[in-house]
Amino acid sequence: MGGFVLNLNKREFPTREALRQFAKQIPAINVSAVELLLQFLQTSFEIQHYIFDILEKKYKLSEGKLMVMIILYQSSNGIAPSKLAEKACVTRATISAMLHRMIRDGLACSFSNSTDGRAKVVALTEKGRVFMDEILPEHFLRTARLMNNLTEEEQIQLVQLLKKIKGN
Amino acid sequence: MGGFVLNLNKREFPTREALRQFAKQIPAINVSAVELLLQFLQTSFEIQHYIFDILEKKYKLSEGKLMVMIILYQSSNGIAPSKLAEKACVTRATISAMLHRMIRDGLACSFSNSTDGRAKVVALTEKGRVFMDEILPEHFLRTARLMNNLTEEEQIQLVQLLKKIKGN
DNA sequence: ATAATATAATTAGTTGGCTAACTATTAGTA
DNA sequence: TACTAATAGTTAGCCAACTAATTATATTAT
Structure with a gap:
């Protein structure tokens, strides 16, 4: 510690x-x-x-790709690319290209929505879920350890300061 | 306020x-x-x-380009691209491409170093300096205002917490 | 002095971000 | 119903970041 x-x-x-x-x-x-x-x-x-x-x-694995994969990981029934873009705070164009690479690499798959001809639903493949289950525990461990230099009290202080910076 | x-x-x-x-x-x-x-x-x-x-x-103006232009702005006698890369924490390849665009746009210029045939020296042009003098004041004002929600005391607390997170 | 190594910068190729323009489909309205 | 709006997704083209490979020049060591 x-x-x-x-x-x-x-x-x-x-x-x-x-x-x-x-x-x-x-x-x-x-x-x-x-x-x-x-x-x-x-x-x-x-x-x-x-x-x-x-x-x-x-x-x-880049920051942007991890963000997107975490959202997919948490969308067990799949998600529309436009929703994915919104939740990841990137444009639909960015998501479009990223999904293309993820499908190419076998990490995600996409289906067309039967009720709306424009829409798609995307989800992680089994390979994608296995990958996430492999990397996330050590990732979150590294993440948590970065705050180890702060005491409980200091962590609470920091939460408060972050809220104030954001103005609420 | x-x-x-x-x-x-x-x-x-x-x-x-x-x-x-x-x-x-x-x-x-x-x-x-x-x-x-x-x-x-x-x-x-x-x-x-x-x-x-x-x-x-x-x-x-992107974040990376602003970083690089601030370093150039503060290097009144010019600077080597490799030094620039080091100070901006990006690769020489990134600097090489960025300088090419900045020279194309008339913001920077480069000279070859007479004592070392491999080396170059780059600097802002007059146009580049004028541009920086135009944008930096309002940029720093926006920057300072982001901390306005914190009192003096809270700002000091935050400095301390940041130091502790970094481990010193 | 020459061969080997190191350094400076560039280039090629990939990813991830953007905007703008486009296609296709759906929804809304006159 | 047919025209117009809006929405979903893609494509083209740019910028900024990366690694790996390349070129040219210096430096070091044999």
């Missing part, structure tokens, strides 16, 4: 000097608030790289 | 039920820790969309 360190992928920030210059032009630019937000996005960037570089190397 | 709400782009999460099932298999999977991390990444996702959808629509 503890001792976990994310120490890769340090992207160059705007310098504090540069930010101060802009703040002179527009006093409402709060330099430390900008730096905090950049730090927040940088932390997210490092976490995403930590998690998804592993999945990419081991299973050729 | 206050009242700012990020309310778009709600991606579907793994259900708590599903997470509990995996936690039965691997007890070290702490369900609330996983949910916290997903919430953290989701908040980051919403912030990035809020900021970069605006820049994309107004100026055809």
Whole structure:
């Protein structure tokens, strides 16, 4: 427990000097608030790289594809591509291309809806479900471990701060 | 002040039920820790969309391109593409293609290094600098405003929590 | 001095994101 | 009923990211 360190992928920030210059032009630019937000996005960037570089190397699985496959995994009766796009927050064009590759690779299958000639229903294949059952436990374990450096209390604090940032 | 709400782009999460099932298999999977991390990444996702959808629509400027242009902006004597790649945390191949488009669009220029025949030096053009001077103030203002929902004290708390997540 | 190795940048090919334009089908309305 | 609207999905074309392979130049070692 503890001792976990994310120490890769340090992207160059705007310098504090540069930010101060802009703040002179527009006093409402709060330099430390900008730096905090950049730090927040940088932390997210490092976490995403930590998690998804592993999945990419081991299973050729990207963040977007995992999102889509989790939604499919949870849609036991299949789902329309348009619904899938909506739930994954990507365009239908993106889903269309991704499904094409997933069907090519035997991870998903699609059926045409009998009551509506325009519509389709897609679902994971057996191979797709087996794949998810194989990768998800270790994925969620890695995910949980990333929060191990925080105490219970700090985790509650963070939940509250995230809610406030979103404005509710 | 206050009242700012990020309310778009709600991606579907793994259900708590599903997470509990995996936690039965691997007890070290702490369900609330996983949910916290997903919430953290989701908040980051919403912030990035809020900021970069605006820049994309107004100026055809993506997150990656902004990162690179900020580094160029801060490299007043120019910089080698390989250094640029390192500082932006992307591959040299990515930088190579991006520079090609930026030069095509008149935002950057490149010179060959006289002392090393392999090397290049790239820099923003006058047009590129003017562009950055135009967009950065409002960009940093938007950035700062995203933290407006937090008090000074909460901002300090968040800095501490981010440091702890990273493990130092 | 030459051969082997390392480095800088580019290119080819894949994925995942986008917008815009298109086809097909359904639903709504005059 | 026939015309118009809306909806579902696909396609074309672009950008940004990746890996792997290639070219050209420097550096190192034998």
